[in-house]
Amino acid sequence: MKDRIYKSVVLVSFLILLLVQLRLTYNSYVLRDRDYSLKEKTLINDEYGRSISEDKVYKDGGKIIDSILSINMPALKQAYLSNRKEFVKLSQSVSNTLLKDLRKKSTMDSVFRSIVKRNGLDSNLQYLLTFQSIEINFDTNIGNIPIFDTSTDTLFKADQKTPFGVIIDGTLTDPNVQNRVTNLSVSGKLVYDYRVTFNLFVDPPGRTLKVAYQMLPTFLLVALCIIIIVGINYYTYISWMRQKKETDVKSDFLNSIKHEFNTPITTILVASKSLHEDEVLNDRIRVNALVNIVERQARRLHSHINQMLEISEINNNVHLEETDLNYAILTLVNDYKIKVQAPDSLTFDPHGSEILIMMDPFVFTTMLQNILDNSFKHNHSNIKMTVLFITTNKDGYTLHIKDNGKGIEDTMKEKIFDKFFRAGKDNAVSGLGLGLYYVKQCIDIHGWEISVRTEPGNGTEFLVHIPKEQAIISTNH
Incomplete structure (x- = not known):
């Protein structure tokens, strides 16, 4: 908005100056023409x-x-x-x-x-x-x-x-x-x-050209003045945009600390709290599972610290690896379930075949975590339910993330992936409007597509479309 206002002010100022210059030049021409010979x-x-x-x-x-x-x-x-x-x-x-x-x-x-x-x-x-x-x-x-x-x-x-x-x-x-x-x-x-x-x-013949020739130094000075003013304004605008971009990068980083670090920190805190319970301490299997969760989330947090510094340049830091889509989703869902309190539920129905695709595990995890955060945080149902499953079609694979929340109005659907956009003004729900913005960034990085099916009162379903060309191999178990 500020960018458009700045451009409008600069454009209007330039047009006013141009009109004034042309008016003065024309008046000078009229005087010179009147006094000619x-x-x-x-x-x-x-x-x-x-x-x-x-x-x-x-x-x-x-x-x-x-x-x-x-x-x-x-x-x-x-x-x-x-x-x-x-x-x-x-x-x-x-x-x-x-x-x-x-x-x-x-x-x-x-x-x-x-x-x-x-x-x-x-x-x-x-x-x-x-x-x-x-x-x-x-x-x-x-x-x-x-x-x-x-x-x-x-x-x-x-x-x-x-x-x-x-x-x-x-x-x-x-x-x-x-x-x-x-x-x-x-x-x-x-x-x-x-x-x-x-x-x-x-x-004399050619009077107009002769007067214009006499006015040539004035015309050149006016043109030079206009060029200098345009250059100064352009340089000022470029400098302002560069400073604005640097400010946005810093702002994105500070906002991301709160938004992106909450999940692993919360998971570690919950797991640590469970380790203090005698019932858990006496069950070595549960202790090992919780320790693995803490270790995995700590590594994820460490990865966040290293990579969030460059979140605004995420396109330049993508590391694609051959990964099973089922395994990547199942690992995240198991970690995320520790935050889901009964009777709320989070379920994943794996695909019947192994789906190997090239993906950046960190970027994919960031994307899916943000969608899950969104599905629970904005769901005000008595029993919150989110279901994940994969379907196959002629164009590739589709990951479905479906919840039973309040849904999204049609007027909001086109804006939900915008930076800092938040549907509604519910102050009870924390967030800075960055979650789905990062989701869209992650989708674009992989060359995938995302769409939304929703209507008020009937929940929301995010569909991540993965082209078949990106699948390395698909075999039945």
Whole structure:
């Protein structure tokens, strides 16, 4: 859980930082783009403003505008005052005629090239001249009346229009606010007043790439900063995971001392207590059996001490031996029975044949002990019963460990083999939730499989599936 939270916090922090960096970089790009060739645009604006003061749009452009509007002004006034629909229709006709003549007779190219040459500007500069609006005024009380603007329907095709008006002349393909040199309105006085508004855009080819190239050092610094931050976070995460793993190993060891050492210690204590009884002391056979149990459990405890230090690396310390499955189970069951008090019972029904398989006796014993501990510790029946038996199938052998306990709910079945997981919150039952976790580890080490059959109220049955390929030989007694 903490690992997921840590990852989420790091990821969110990184995304926020990345967005901030990208936003700052974008703002820097916008500023650089806006100020690109600022000196040239200012110079062109001043030069062009002076050159068209009398020629309206370009040299001789004023004559074209005056000639067309002077003829149509009276008709426009009459239509406006008497028939607005006719005024709109006439306005469109006048606008189309005016714009066609301005496009046809444009001298803007020679005007612009003259400005560039006269001021020693970049000869690759491109321009675009657009006609934005025409307004007339024949009554000061009425004010300016538009007869054409960017929303007016015209006869021009889509490639002859822009959001800034109809194209009069020029080859610049991307007019925008950043490369607009001027948005200028000029007035004229004929029979009535009028005003025309146009835009001039100037830009060198490949402007975007040039601005991006100028921003390259900034882009590289941002990329380097992001790489360094990712590296620092990754290194921090790896170090944290390494420390967490070391802490888990220590924690596993301390927890295992209590969980895994209880069985042999309890067995030794019970056997030792029995040796103090006069009835037992007078029976040499029982004394020898108890001494053998004490010796066997002491060796097991010694093995625990040596091997539990490396429980987290158990996969690297497996010693497979040819072992009879019946004998291994029977030996453990006989030792375990000393802890089972009547009327509780633990029984094992050996298989009819000797089953020789390659196994690690210590690992197998650890696995089976934990399952038996689980079957008795969590069994609250008046008479606790656990039965072990082996069955044969086409795929191999199955060891069954079945008890008559309370069973496990379906929602818990998938989690019972997780480390530290405990089904229920019964504080009266000791344990740290490691038993079945070690069972699953032992099963995985041998390449076996384990499944669970259970339902609440009808006990639990663990099934350890051993592949037939692992059996060395199977003979009848």
